[in-house]
Amino acid sequence: MHTTHRARRFASKSSKKRPHSESEILAMICSQIAIPVPSDIPDGTNNIDDIPEGVLYGEFNDPTAERHLETQTKEEKEIIEELRALVLEREEPRAEDRLPPLEHFYQDAKSLEKEKRQEREKIKQMEQTMNRVKKIDRFGGSVGTGKRKTAVAQVRIVPAKGSKAGDEEETEEEEEVFGEIVINGKPLDEYFQDVSLRQHVLAPFAATNTLGLFDVRVLVHGGGLSGQSQAARLGVARSLQNYDPAFRAQLKPLGFLTRDSRIVERKKPGLKKARKAFQWVKR
Secondary structure, three states: OHHHHHHHHHHHHHOOOOOOOHHHHHHHHHHHOOOOOOOOOHHHOOOHHHOOOOOOOOOOOOOOHHHHHHHOOHHHHHHHHHHHHHHHHOOOOOHHHHOOOHHHHHOOHHHHHHHHHHHHHHHHHHHHHHHOOOOOOOOOOEEEEEEEOOEEEEEEEEEOOOOOOOOOOOOOOOOOOOOOEEEOOEEHHHHOOOHHHHHHHHHHHHHHOOOOOEEEEEEEEOOOHHHHHHHHHHHHHHHHHHHOHHHHHHHOOOOOOOOOOOOOOOOOOOOOOOOOOOOOOOO
16 A cells, blocks of 8 residues: 555656746747738738738827827918927027016915005095094194003103203313103103013104104003013004104004003902912812
8 A cells, every 4th residue: 555655656746747947938929919910011011921020010199299290180280380480480589488487387376365454544544644643732742642451551742852952161062862762750761660661662762863852741551561671662653753743654564653552461259360260179
């Protein structure tokens, strides 16, 4: 039994097909490929056997744009040639030269709308400036009221004396006298010791290039020093606008004529502060 089994195993191994050689594989592939050859073969060959093995019959497609002209009629080709000649003979700049710069197309729609809105606002301000009139009292000054948080400031500005004549016996020299700023009876640097708070009061004068040209009297109450300084800034800006409406063009874009309506949020019942809740324990 053992010998018979070994013989069967040997017979099964010998019955396996041997691998094909390269030439046999190539012959099998060529036999399965059928190359259709039309009857009008060039060079007068009428037999498929005349075509060398491995040579493909035909031509590649024309990759240029002129391949579309093959389907055009003769009249259409003539029209296209005439149009091409006219385009080449034109001396005007090309279409891409007449287009806007490329940066124009990259602008966002929001930025374009913002520019239009600013232009409309500028025209509106010019019209309002023409319609506004000066509000000057009989002493040559103007007043304005400013508010910020809980602070209220009443401001009055009067043109400062630009020069002061000396005695007749002395040389005729003029001494400049800069405008004084008094807040609740105290000088500016004494009432607002912080430099940033003083800048709030002086900002409208710096924007209109009128530093030192006015005497300023401010009565302010309520709130803290920060709120009082910003209330005084609004009052000074409104006083300058009443003195000369032309100052509005410099003050409005900087926000000096806009009332800041933000105030502290009130405390709510049942809460520790405006929004903060009391600490609680679940158990």
